[in-house]
Amino acid sequence: MADAAAVVAETTHGTHWSFAAIDPSSARERILSAATRLFCHHGFAATGVDAVIAEAGTAKATLYKHFTSKEELIAAVLEAEGATWREWFFGRLSQVNGPAQTRLLAVFDILEEWLADPHFYGCPFINAVAEFDTDNDAVRAAADRHKAHLMTWLKAQALELGAPDATETARSFAVLIDGAIVAAQNARDPGFARTAKALAATYLAQITQGPVSRAT
Amino acid sequence: MADAAAVVAETTHGTHWSFAAIDPSSARERILSAATRLFCHHGFAATGVDAVIAEAGTAKATLYKHFTSKEELIAAVLEAEGATWREWFFGRLSQVNGPAQTRLLAVFDILEEWLADPHFYGCPFINAVAEFDTDNDAVRAAADRHKAHLMTWLKAQALELGAPDATETARSFAVLIDGAIVAAQNARDPGFARTAKALAATYLAQITQGPVSRAT
DNA sequence: TAAATAGTGGACAGAGTCGTCTATTTTCTT
DNA sequence: AAGAAAATAGACGACTCTGTCCACTATTTA
Numbered sequence: 426m427a428d429a430a431a432v433v434a435e436t437t438h439g440t441h442w443s444f445a446a447i448d449p450s451s452a453r454e455r456i457l458s459a460a461t462r463l464f465c466h467h468g469f470a471a472t473g474v475d476a477v478i479a480e481a482g483t484a485k486a487t488l489y490k491h492f493t494s495k496e497e498l499i500a501a502v503l504e505a506e507g508a509t510w511r512e513w514f515f516g517r518l519s520q521v522n523g524p525a526q527t528r529l530l531a532v533f534d535i536l537e538e539w540l541a542d543p544h545f546y547g548c549p550f551i552n553a554v555a556e557f558d559t560d561n562d563a564v565r566a567a568a569d570r571h572k573a574h575l576m577t578w579l580k581a582q583a584l585e586l587g588a589p590d591a592t593e594t595a596r597s598f599a600v601l602i603d604g605a606i607v608a609a610q611n612a613r614d615p616g617f618a619r620t621a622k623a624l625a626a627t628y629l630a631q632i633t634q635g636p637v638s639r640a641t
Numbered sequence: 642m643a644d645a646a647a648v649v650a651e652t653t654h655g656t657h658w659s660f661a662a663i664d665p666s667s668a669r670e671r672i673l674s675a676a677t678r679l680f681c682h683h684g685f686a687a688t689g690v691d692a693v694i695a696e697a698g699t700a701k702a703t704l705y706k707h708f709t710s711k712e713e714l715i716a717a718v719l720e721a722e723g724a725t726w727r728e729w730f731f732g733r734l735s736q737v738n739g740p741a742q743t744r745l746l747a748v749f750d751i752l753e754e755w756l757a758d759p760h761f762y763g764c765p766f767i768n769a770v771a772e773f774d775t776d777n778d779a780v781r782a783a784a785d786r787h788k789a790h791l792m793t794w795l796k797a798q799a800l801e802l803g804a805p806d807a808t809e810t811a812r813s814f815a816v817l818i819d820g821a822i823v824a825a826q827n828a829r830d831p832g833f834a835r836t837a838k839a840l841a842a843t844y845l846a847q848i849t850q851g852p853v854s855r856a857t
Numbered sequence: 858t859a860a861a862t863a864g865t866g867g868a869c870a871g872a873g874t875c876g877t878c879t880a881t882t883t884t885c886t887t
Numbered sequence: 888a889a890g891a892a893a894a895t896a897g898a899c900g901a902c903t904c905t906g907t908c909c910a911c912t913a914t915t916t917a
Contacts (some may be wrong), residue, residue, distance in 0.1 A: 426746055450862070468688040468772050473904060484865045517913065539835075551823055555771035556684050571826060595834055596824075596836045602821025603827070608812070611770055611788060611819070620812045621820075624844055631843045689874060689904065700895045705876065 453491045455481045461502045465546045469499050469556055499553075500563040506549050507571045514539075515578070515605040520525040526629055529598065536602065536617035547610040551603065563612060575599065588632050601625055669707045673811045677718050681762045685772055712779060717768075718784040720764050727790055730755075741801040742845055745785050745814065746838060752818065753834035756825040761824040769820065793813065804848050817841055 459481035463472040463507040474495055478485050514535060521531040539545060546552070550568040557564045579598045583591035605621035608614075675697035679688040690711055694701050708714040730751060737747040755761060762768070766784040773780045795811035804810040821837035825828075 453820070465774060466774065467675050468686060468774070469770075470684060471776075473644060474906085475904080483856065484867085485906080486866090486908080487864055490863080494903065547771055552771040554827055555768040556680065556687075558684070560683060560687075568827060583650070593836065593839075596833065597840055600820035600824050600833055600837050600840065602820070603823040604816035604818070607767055607819040607823050617816055619811065620809065621816050623809075623814055624816065624840060627844050627847045629838055630683055631846075691874080694884085700897085701876080702878080702896090703894055706893080711875065 431445065452481070452483050452487050455485055456491060456498075457501060457505055460498055462501055465506070465549050469553060470485050474498075483535075488615070493627070496561070496563060499561075500567055503549060503553060503564065503567040503571075505552060507574075510549075511571070511574055525582040526633070529582050529586070529629065530625060532602065533605065533618045533622035536605055536620075536621075537615050540606065540615035541620055545610070548603075548606050551606065563571050573600075575602070582615075584635070586629075594632065597628055598625065640641065654679060667696075668699050668703050669790065672699055672704050672714075673721055676714055677722050680715065680718055681722070681765050681768070683767060688713075712777070715777075716779040716783055719765060719769060719780065719787075723757050723787045723790075726765075727787070729796070740806070741798040745795075745798050745802070745845065746841060747800060748814070748818065749834045749841060751822065752821055752837075754836055756822065756831035761826070761831075763817075766820050780823035788815075791818070802845075802849065810848065813844055814841065817844075825830065 441492075441597035442559060456477065460477045463476055463480055474485065474488060476500070478488055480595075487500070492501060517535045517538075518531065521528050522595050550571050553564045554568050559565075576599065579593050579595035586594070588594040601621040601624055605618045608617040608620075645836035654752060659845070672693065676688075676693045679692055679696055690701065690704060693714070694704055697704075708717060719857045733754075734747065735750045736745050766787050770784050775781075792811050792815065795814045796807050799810035802810070817837040817840055821834045824833040824836075
């Protein structure tokens with residue numbers, strides 16, 4: 426227990442701690458990252474486990490030692506990709522100085538960086554739900570957890586902002602974020618992030634200054 | 642040519658007209674509607690042609706007489722489903738009396754009817770693009786055509802409204818519509834249509850009355 | 858050094874995939 | 888009623904899919 430970072434996963438010995446579980450060159454990590462690339466790029470159903478092990482450079486038995494089924498692998502990919510994305514997204518967001526209003530608008534600048542990436546393939550959760558719909562509970566659960574993370578953050582910003590209905594404000598931003606992602610993916614145009622940002626600015630102006638019609 | 646409605650499709654005879662091509666009980670229509678149900682509900686890749694013919698109650702040879710491949714069947718399903726949806730959507734919209742502003746807001750009421758349908762499975766084009774991404778040109782082309790239809794209508798409303806930038810207004814509504822669809826699908830909550838409607842109302846108030854900050 | 862662990866390559870089963878084909882029957886047209 | 892067209896059931900080939908299993912080889916751990 427010399428290094429705090431080492432305390433991550435217990436080995437089968439039961440008495441020692443190991444780096445194995447977070448070693449990026451381990452077979453498990455190679456399979457996970459290969460699966461992420463292929464699943465997200467070509468679709469979950471369209472990618473076979475043979476393609477995954479070929480990309481990972483591992484044996485099939487190794488894959489099934491770490492993941493009991495393809496379905497579990499899909500769930501693990503979503504969990505890992507979601508965590509990576511949130512780390513990046515909220516990390517970028519934490520670099521933004523200023524009040525809640527500034528942070529909420531910066532969301533769309535950061536979003537645009539993502540949408541403009543030449544390897545952008547859409548939101549993995551939106552894509553997964555689109556592909557499986559009601560047929561896969563694990564996928565839905567992963568998507569729900571991801572959405573809950575975002576909504577919690579959005580609601581906190583709305584409260585800090587003094588929004589009259591923080592939940593509704595968070596829902597509004599969810600619509601704008603999802604809309605920007607899907608419109609950008611469909612039209613292959615990251616500029617939809619700016620369109621969403623303008624809508625967000627108008628909305629924020631309204632809830633902080635009150636409705637315009639009052640002035641009449 | 643006694644009945645005008647009969648003049649729709651030419652048979653292989655070349656000299657007569659027939660109801661066959663629009664007969665909903667024809668094998669082609671049964672295959673198309675069965676494929677639509679299964680593809681949209683369970684995904685395109687996850688649904689095999691055997692499942693389609695079982696649902697349609699036809700022989701496999703019949704399917705391949707009408708569609709040369711599964712890919713062509715997918716494209717035909719998207720084309721048909723898109724046309725059906727637009728017919729319904731713009732049909733409902735044509736029942737709305739009032740100026741462009743009223744029609745643009747009514748979009749979200751009509752959208753909510755769709756999202757609240759217990760059989761709602763998301764937008765078939767958003768789902769298809771999510772599943773195939775760059776891997777299927779026919780799918781992308783069908784999605785592009787569908788989007789173009791919507792954008793054309795939105796832009797016409799924006800022009801009638803006297804919006805300063807009709808294209809940008811149409812893009813804003815595209816974000817709100819896509820966002821409402823995806824958020825509703827993810828959260829299984831058609832109420833996101835109302836959230837999007839409120840955003841649209843705020844946006845319309847801003848572009849028709851000018852920015853609030855001017856008043857200061 | 859000896860035991861435990863992790864990984865390899867490939868064969869394999871059983872089911873499913875798309876698409877073709879034949880032989881037969883039903884439906885329509887004249 | 889006769890001939891043309893459309894649809895049928897189902898076998899089939901060639902391939903891919905997931906998941907299991909085996910004998911074998913590195914790599915760790917004690």
